[in-house]
Amino acid sequence: GIKKHILVIPGDGIGQEVTSWGKAVLVKIGEQYGHEFTFDEALMGHAGIEATGSPLPDETLEKAKASDAILFGAIGHIKYDNDPSAKVRPEQGLLKIRKELGLYANLRPIMLFDELLDASSLKPEVLRGTDILFFRELTGDVYFGEKKRSEDGNSASDLMIYHRYEVERIARKAFEAARARSKRLCSVDKANVLEASRLWREVVQELAPQYPDVETEHMFIDNAAMQLVKNPKKFDVVLTANLFGDILTDEASQIAGSMGMLASASVGDGTGFFEPIHGSAHDIAGQDKANPLASILSVALMLEISFGLKDEAKKITDAIDATLKAGYRTGDIADANTDKAKILGTTAMGQKVLEYLN
Amino acid sequence: GIKKHILVIPGDGIGQEVTSWGKAVLVKIGEQYGHEFTFDEALMGHAGIEATGSPLPDETLEKAKASDAILFGAIGHIKYDNDPSAKVRPEQGLLKIRKELGLYANLRPIMLFDELLDASSLKPEVLRGTDILFFRELTGDVYFGEKKRSEDGNSASDLMIYHRYEVERIARKAFEAARARSKRLCSVDKANVLEASRLWREVVQELAPQYPDVETEHMFIDNAAMQLVKNPKKFDVVLTANLFGDILTDEASQIAGSMGMLASASVGDGTGFFEPIHGSAHDIAGQDKANPLASILSVALMLEISFGLKDEAKKITDAIDATLKAGYRTGDIADANTDKAKILGTTAMGQKVLEYLN
């Protein structure tokens, strides 16, 4: 067995509820396979601001750097959403930790559980067979470019900027993933309008000959947002910038039936960071309603990507599959055909997955 | 009857084929209602570059300013898409004319023809009843902010910038439209990350009390991209920035079954500009395959918005409705249930609509 130290950062809203089940699954897997997982916990986001004044307290960053992997919950608070003038904001914590840990590659696999084909607003025949792996660049773009507000407050700007090395390192990861999958890469940009996108396209075009076995395609973001709904099967590995990736992957969550089903892995120079793609969902926080499966799937990604434990990861996705096959659903993935008695809250759903892990 | 001078700018790719049917419908409506429509034609995009070296020849701009409305086709050429280093590009023509004519408000109605409910990749029950009107800001944002390339070519940037007055004027149009419709406005931004979005949200929040009868909601772009697939019915009037609007409206085209069904109106200070939201589709250009309905619907928008001719506009949408009810389809909106004999090319489809206009 291996020995790993995992930092759990619940963050805001439903973060605490869902990460507790991710952690429970890790504990169980550790017992089953003889791995020694130790845990610590730290604050971020609104929780960090409340306790320390900072959305990313120094202590959290230190613990993050010292850990072998991070399990994160969610971030954001309605209070700040409605106050555009707030200078300190929960999301800054997430952006800062991504930057500080050098997590430039955000992997977002769109996995389809057969049982959830009907939970989507898309037709089952459109969905069946879809399997997409997004590579979203995570530490550049308009997210991190200089932000300005004019003195009179009447104009505001953000710099959308990319450097060659930033595009190259994420593109290489995507090409390599494509090579190991179905050998198709689609790079998404807006090169017909944006200079940053033209650099992006240039770099991807330059790298392509080094991956002659990969079929490379370029698509404009507007077209990609459309094609993703029209025919998601046409995509395999999708490579894109920070902002476009943010939008496309949330959109793609509907392929999997719900945001509550999607996990993501942020990797790069430092400690790997694993989180659901869903937000803090304050409207249902503390009500035992949140879907814990994305957090549990984040743990599967952690085991596979950070620790190289493929069997353990598969054990988890199999357990989720079995849970769904047995008819259990949280509210977000229930549909008209769901047996009402099998619509579970966060706790009951987490427990079911633990049972099926046996 | 009224007297109006209309400039037709076919542009690139399928532009020529589709605008010719938009024009034919205008001629017919003119005859039927005793309006005197006169026409001129001008170049833009790749066609402009080929003929004059400029994607927006001076003559085109002069004619545009002197006309009462513009019917535009499509823009773009694959040659430039694959050459990120080209300095002169077709799309510059479209961006420049938008800016020169002060067309800051792009209205994109997502209309659902009952007959096409099954043509979408979304489930009919998810679609039924959807009726969205997008207000996309069209002359600001990262589209028009300063573009830079470093001397060594290794970094590239675009400035995402908004000024208060730019947000205010489009927001007012959206609030007014909401007032005349179902009194719900959803403003989409990324205020949790972007300063330009925070200004956007601030301005919309400040205006909201002046429209107390309108229920105003703010949504992050990633969430909106997701909700649009999950539950499009929840949207009525959607207000958003240039880039986000580009992405969301293309995505929303799948609600209407195809890009080939959506028209848009760009209005503001100068001559109104009417165009399909689809692109130049070079892969099918000149093959009599393009769907002319978006261009014909653009004409309906022109009649209603620029000339105040509601009955005439309705006559056109009714004729399209009748054509679809009779089972006729172009390839993009045909599905497994379509009678093969009723799958028409551009010309035959245009003629059908003219017949049903009788």
Ligand SMILES: CC(C)[C@H](C(=O)O)[C@@H](O)C(=O)O
């Ligand atoms: C919370 C927010 C800053 C974040 C982002 O935009 O990156 C989130 O939407 C995500 O996708 O992880």
Ligand SMILES: CC(C)[C@H](C(=O)O)[C@@H](O)C(=O)O
């Ligand atoms: C062709 C392109 C410049 C244009 C845009 O991005 O505005 C198009 O996609 C549109 O939506 O009208």
